Amino acid sequence: MQDLDACVMDVLARHGRDPTRLLQILIELQDVLGHLSPPCLTRVAEGLSLPRSRVEGVAGFYSFLHAEPVGRYRIHFSDNITDRMLGAPALMETLCRKLWIEPGKVSEDGLVSVTTTSCTGMCDQGPALLVNGRAITRLDHHRVNEIAELVRQSVPLDAWPAAFFMIDDNIRRRDALLGASFEPGSALKAAISQGRADWLEQMRLSNLRGRGGAGFTTAVKWQSCRDAQGKDKVVVCNADEGEPGTFKDRVLLTRFAEQVFEGMTLAAWATGASLGLLYLRGEYRYLTTPLRAVLDKRRQAGLLGKDILGETGFNFDIDIHLGAGAYVCGEETALLESLEGKRGTPRIRPPFPVTVGYLGRPTVVNNVETLAKTTLIALEGGAAFAATGTPQSTGTKLLSVSGDCAFPGIYEYPFGVAIERVLEDCGASDAQMVQVGGASGVTIAGYEFHRRVAFEDVPSAGAFMVFDSSRDAFEIAHNFVDFFAHESCGFCTPCRIGTSLLKGYMDKLAQGFGAKMDLADIEWINRLLRNASHCGLGTTAPNPVVDTLIKFRPAYERRLKSLDFEPAFDLDAALDTARRMTGRDDAGAHLNGEASAREAQR
Amino acid sequence: MNGRFMLDGQPVMFEEGQTILQAAKAAGHYIPSLCWHPDFPPHGSCKLCIVKVGGRHVSSCALQAKDGMEIESNTPEINGERRALLQMLFVEGNHFCPSCEKSGNCELQAQAYELEMTSARFNYFFPVRPVDASHPDILLDFNRCIFCELCVRASRDIDGKSIFALTNRGIHKHLVVNAESGRLGDTDFSALDRAASICPVGVILPKRVGFAVPIGERIYDEKPISLVSMEKER
Numbered sequence: 047m048q049d050l051d052a053c054v055m056d057v058l059a060r061h062g063r064d065p066t067r068l069l070q071i072l073i074e075l076q077d078v079l080g081h082l083s084p085p086c087l088t089r090v091a092e093g094l095s096l097p098r099s100r101v102e103g104v105a106g107f108y109s110f111l112h113a114e115p116v117g118r119y120r121i122h123f124s125d126n127i128t129d130r131m132l133g134a135p136a137l138m139e140t141l142c143r144k145l146w147i148e149p150g151k152v153s154e155d156g157l158v159s160v161t162t163t164s165c166t167g168m169c170d171q172g173p174a175l176l177v178n179g180r181a182i183t184r185l186d187h188h189r190v191n192e193i194a195e196l197v198r199q200s201v202p203l204d205a206w207p208a209a210f211f212m213i214d215d216n217i218r219r220r221d222a223l224l225g226a227s228f229e230p231g232s233a234l235k236a237a238i239s240q241g242r243a244d245w246l247e248q249m250r251l252s253n254l255r256g257r258g259g260a261g262f263t264t265a266v267k268w269q270s271c272r273d274a275q276g277k278d279k280v281v282v283c284n285a286d287e288g289e290p291g292t293f294k295d296r297v298l299l300t301r302f303a304e305q306v307f308e309g310m311t312l313a314a315w316a317t318g319a320s321l322g323l324l325y326l327r328g329e330y331r332y333l334t335t336p337l338r339a340v341l342d343k344r345r346q347a348g349l350l351g352k353d354i355l356g357e358t359g360f361n362f363d364i365d366i367h368l369g370a371g372a373y374v375c376g377e378e379t380a381l382l383e384s385l386e387g388k389r390g391t392p393r394i395r396p397p398f399p400v401t402v403g404y405l406g407r408p409t410v411v412n413n414v415e416t417l418a419k420t421t422l423i424a425l426e427g428g429a430a431f432a433a434t435g436t437p438q439s440t441g442t443k444l445l446s447v448s449g450d451c452a453f454p455g456i457y458e459y460p461f462g463v464a465i466e467r468v469l470e471d472c473g474a475s476d477a478q479m480v481q482v483g484g485a486s487g488v489t490i491a492g493y494e495f496h497r498r499v500a501f502e503d504v505p506s507a508g509a510f511m512v513f514d515s516s517r518d519a520f521e522i523a524h525n526f527v528d529f530f531a532h533e534s535c536g537f538c539t540p541c542r543i544g545t546s547l548l549k550g551y552m553d554k555l556a557q558g559f560g561a562k563m564d565l566a567d568i569e570w571i572n573r574l575l576r577n578a579s580h581c582g583l584g585t586t587a588p589n590p591v592v593d594t595l596i597k598f599r600p601a602y603e604r605r606l607k608s609l610d611f612e613p614a615f616d617l618d619a620a621l622d623t624a625r626r627m628t629g630r631d632d633a634g635a636h637l638n639g640e641a642s643a644r645e646a647q648r
Numbered sequence: 649m650n651g652r653f654m655l656d657g658q659p660v661m662f663e664e665g666q667t668i669l670q671a672a673k674a675a676g677h678y679i680p681s682l683c684w685h686p687d688f689p690p691h692g693s694c695k696l697c698i699v700k701v702g703g704r705h706v707s708s709c710a711l712q713a714k715d716g717m718e719i720e721s722n723t724p725e726i727n728g729e730r731r732a733l734l735q736m737l738f739v740e741g742n743h744f745c746p747s748c749e750k751s752g753n754c755e756l757q758a759q760a761y762e763l764e765m766t767s768a769r770f771n772y773f774f775p776v777r778p779v780d781a782s783h784p785d786i787l788l789d790f791n792r793c794i795f796c797e798l799c800v801r802a803s804r805d806i807d808g809k810s811i812f813a814l815t816n817r818g819i820h821k822h823l824v825v826n827a828e829s830g831r832l833g834d835t836d837f838s839a840l841d842r843a844a845s846i847c848p849v850g851v852i853l854p855k856r857v858g859f860a861v862p863i864g865e866r867i868y869d870e871k872p873i874s875l876v877s878m879e880k881e882r
Contacts, residue, residue: 088828097810099826106815106824372817389814394692394710536795536814536821538693543736546819547770567770574732577705578695614771 053078054089065094066405068387072105073368081112107389109163109371110179110328117152117159119197122176126165126290127525128448128511134173137190138162144194158197164373164529165290166329169448169511170216170455178203179331182210215297216455219471221442222422222434224458230304231349233424237312238357246272246316251428253440254420258284258413259483259507264420267410270400271317274408279319281310282404282411284381286327288373289484290529291509294444295414297456299333302418303340307364309417311349312424313410314362322364323404325381328371337366373533377581378411380535391537392581415444415508435461439500447472449512459499466495468510476514479598484509485526486586489593519598520605523590524552530587541584544575548591554614560606569595651715656722668708668719669697673881678874679721680730680759682848683796684709686881688805694796696730696759731763739770742777742791749858750850752866756794758873777822782833785855792850793823799852803843811837
């Protein structure tokens with residue numbers, strides 16, 4: 047117990063016993079202790095003067111926090127459809143067999159556990175996994191065998207081959223953002239010389255819209271925050287890139303972190319914010335150290351801190367918060383809750399974060415890509431920025447291309463690019479469908495490949511998953527339904543129960559027990575999710591099913607039995623326990639056996 | 649600013665700051681709800697109070713009324729969706745009304761009658777949720793929890809004890825109590841707490857009085873919830 051006490055006290059002290067740091071505290075404690083035991087949570091609660099129940103509630107919310115003991119090696123296979131198509135399930139089976147364990151269970155010696163997790167953002171170099179939070183990509187049987195051997199010999203992760211942890215950028219097409227050379231501080235200098243008001247005017251002229259998916263006009267958000275009552279305004283960068291199939295923010299944070307942080311500072315200049323927070327998804331934790339180094343460099347260069355670039359009173363600094371495996375935290379109000387050290391449950395809106403945000407302070411929440419783009423506007427002016435793309439969708443968009451194509455990776459195009467153009471560039475010669483915008487996005491069938499990526503046609507948060515003619519639209523939708531059921535925060539009735547019900551129906555269809563009536567129920571649940579859910583997770587969760595039901599209906603119908611009703615269970619199989627208990631397996635012990643046939647004739 | 653909106657074609661006056669649900673009820677129009685309670689700020693989780701404003705679904709408990717709003721509430725479409733939400737709640741937990749001591753006083757059951765729910769429609773989840781009888785005066789039967797968080801809010805905001813909280817997420821979300829053992833008996837919970845009498849369903853039950861009032865003579869056995877709720881808040 048002395049160990050536990052000392053450990054907790056140490057971590058709490060490092061975080062100044064600040065309850066808003068609760069999630070960060072739990073992440074660090076788990077690093078040291080392996081898992082968050084009941085006594086550990088009690089001590090954290092005492093140390094922070096929080097009710098224990100609240101601490102337990104937070105610890106239980108996030109996928110990467112464990113209340114039960116886990117293996118010393120915790121292996122999570124990325125379970126996105128693109129990883130699956132590249133053979134992840136077979137590789138996971140191999141690894142489990144080599145290590146003599148069942149998926150989802152800890153080995154008896156406490157050495158290792160192997161399970162799945164939602165998309166880890168490595169779709170261009172999958173199949174991928176996380177081992178103790180660190181990403182390993184490009185898995186094949188050879189690499190999986192090596193991993194099994196390293197685990198069995200208890201080799202510490204730092205001694206594993208460095209090549210395992212190499213992550214490629216795979217930038218395939220550069221345009222305005224990725225193609226420009228950038229001098230840190232140059233955009234900020236330009237904006238400061240314009241003055242706060244004129245800088246915001248340039249933002250307005252640019253008509254930049256949010257790149258996280260919702261497409262809200264950034265200048266309007268900034269202006270509302272600037273005009274909001276309240277001191278100590280906040281700029282939050284949403285780097286909780288959880289949408290399956292999206293990995294552009296990962297590349298931006300790896301190679302273009304200066305632009306991202308400068309964009310946050312530009313937002314602070316426009317709004318008068320003094321605090322910046324980067325919310326980094328747990329899967330990208332390996333980026334923390336390099337990102338902190340960039341922040342230090344910027345502080346030394348006078349681009350962060352007090353009187354930035356000599357401008358008296360322009361004070362702004364940035365801290366990094368880690369997520370811990372919760373897709374819903376990409377929703378801006380859930381993200382704010384998580385930043386405050388709470389369960390990532392979306393708030394009631396209005397009020398919107400621009401007036402009541404982080405700790406009640408006016409807060410701007412912008413996507414990584416949005417913020418990086420503001421540096422271009424500062425340097426070239428709003429009008430020049432608005433000259434590319436389409437009138438309603440100005441500038442360029444980064445697409446994360448993955449799936450059945452020769453050249454997966456990052457492609458930057460002016461908005462308005464046709465889907466067929468992207469398919470041609472990425473070497474997808476046999477595409478049957480494309481999932482644009484991730485699991486919550488739009489399913490595009492072959493006859494729509496002329497459509498364009500733009501807010502007014504096919505909006506996208508950045509994912510672009512290609513599926514060739516060998517793929518089954520039902521299986522793709524099934525994977526996405528599983529994802530949403532796993533990621534629903536459970537706050538509202540329709541999403542908490544509806545996503546799980548939907549999963550049940552899709553499972554039933556997959557097992558060949560589907561009936562026409564199930565399709566009607568699926569459509570009914572889709573409608574409830576869309577109409578009654580509390581946040582965007584629930585309202586968009588049915589999208590892949592709605593779209594594939596319309597565009598690829600045969601994929602569903604060939605799974606149906608022709609009956610109107612079919613029970614979800616097999617009546618005869620349900621008697622199996624009774625048969626084993628009585629040691630009988632004769633025809634009379636089966637519902638469809640001779641005995642029951644005679645019974646029917648009588 | 650005070651104003652007027654149209655609810656199902658009838659004018660409703662409201663005062664500044666009132667939500668749609670508050671204004672509607674004050675004017676004598678019932679809107680079904682479960683997680684909403686007049687003593688607490690809106691929670692917006694059960695979604696039973698959804699209405700359509702200008703063709704868009706919103707939670708009427710959380711959205712402030714605005715002048716000129718056109719609102720649909722008591723329509724076959726919205727009531728159909730409310731019924732489906734109730735069906736979801738029924739299949740999610742283990743609700744055996746005939747053997748439940750809250751029967752007749754239960755708001756979930758009463759809403760099901762109100763909205764004419766005659767079957768559960770969906771497959772039951774049959775979750776395993778052990779009861780907690782460790783407290784001398786109160787029994788916790790988690791099988792019936794609908795996650796309205798009224799006990800969480802009452803214990804935190806009124807009793808100042810935070811006896812209850814939710815943990816895990818999605819379909820695995822569940823109620824926990826403020827003790828390392830996980831047992832209510834190891835907390836400072838009292839049967840006199842506000843949280844002890846706020847559960848709209850049969851999770852938090854006082855011991856030894858389960859059938860003091862016989863089934864058949866209970867609140868919603870006498871009157872539908874739409875009437876009871878309007879009388880209580882008048």
